[in-house]
Amino acid sequence: MKQWLAFLFALMFLATIHEGTHALVAAMYDEYDGFHIRPLGFEVTYNTDVIERSGIQWAFISGASNLVTVTMGFVLLLLGGRFARSSTAFMKSGIFYLTLLSLLVDPLNCSIGPFIYGGDADGIAVGLGISRYVVQAVFFSVLLLNRELVALKLFPGYNVQTRHPLFRPWIRSAKRI
Numbered sequence: 644m645k646q647w648l649a650f651l652f653a654l655m656f657l658a659t660i661h662e663g664t665h666a667l668v669a670a671m672y673d674e675y676d677g678f679h680i681r682p683l684g685f686e687v688t689y690n691t692d693v694i695e696r697s698g699i700q701w702a703f704i705s706g707a708s709n710l711v712t713v714t715m716g717f718v719l720l721l722l723g724g725r726f727a728r729s730s731t732a733f734m735k736s737g738i739f740y741l742t743l744l745s746l747l748v749d750p751l752n753c754s755i756g757p758f759i760y761g762g763d764a765d766g767i768a769v770g771l772g773i774s775r776y777v778v779q780a781v782f783f784s785v786l787l788l789n790r791e792l793v794a795l796k797l798f799p800g801y802n803v804q805t806r807h808p809l810f811r812p813w814i815r816s817a818k819r820i
Contacts, residue, residue, distance in 0.1 A: 646736055649736035650736070650740045652740075653737050653740035653741035653743075653744055654740070654744060656741060658684055660712055660715065661708045661709075661712050662678065662686070662687050663708075664708035664712075665687040669689055672700045672703070672704060674689045674690050674691060674700070674704060675690070676689050676690050693765075696766070696769050698770065699771070701766045701767075702767050702770025703770065704766060704770070705763045705764075705767045705769075706766070706767045706770070708763070709749040709753055712745050713745060713749055713750065713785065715741075716742055716743075716747075716789070719741060719742040719745060720792060720796060720797060723742060735801070739801045742797055743793060743797060746789040746793055746797070747789055747793065750782045750785040750786035750789055752764075752782075753767070753778060753782035754782040754783035754786050755786075764778045764779055790810075791813060791814055794810055794811055794812040794813070795812050795814075798810065
């Protein structure tokens with residue numbers, strides 16, 4: 644039960660950081676309309692309708708949250724050894740899940756997600772004036788890199804073992820060769 648609570652804590656914390664960053668950046672551009680709780684999560688709404696959006700500010704409004712959460716994942720990964728030796732199992736699990744989710748969720752959201760529901764990749768593409776597929780390709784590359792970091796650094800740092808092919812190293816480290 645504690646593992647699930649730690650996972651839910653990490654997921655809620657990540658969602659709050661992600662959506663909160665959207666709200667803060669949107670407010671800086673006077674685009675913030677509201678914050679809503681939906682059946683599948685949180686959502687920030689904006690003053691400008693999707694069809695009328697243009698300008699670099701939309702790249703910042705849509706992309707800053709992804710940058711913040713992935714950077715948070717890198718920082719947590721770098722500091723991971725300190726958290727792996729945490730005094731409480733709940734804190735250790737919570738930091739592990741927060742690191743895992745921070746590294747993988749937003750890259751997945753911006754690479755695969757747009758095929759299903761649109762999302763941040765559309766706003767980034769509109770803001771930068773480029774194809775959404777370019778944005779997706781960049782985030783897919785980040786997803787693959789981060790997946791490898793999870794397999795090579797995060798899991799061993801927290802003594803997590805798995806046989807699942809998605810979470811086993813695909814690139815052999817020089818030490819193993």
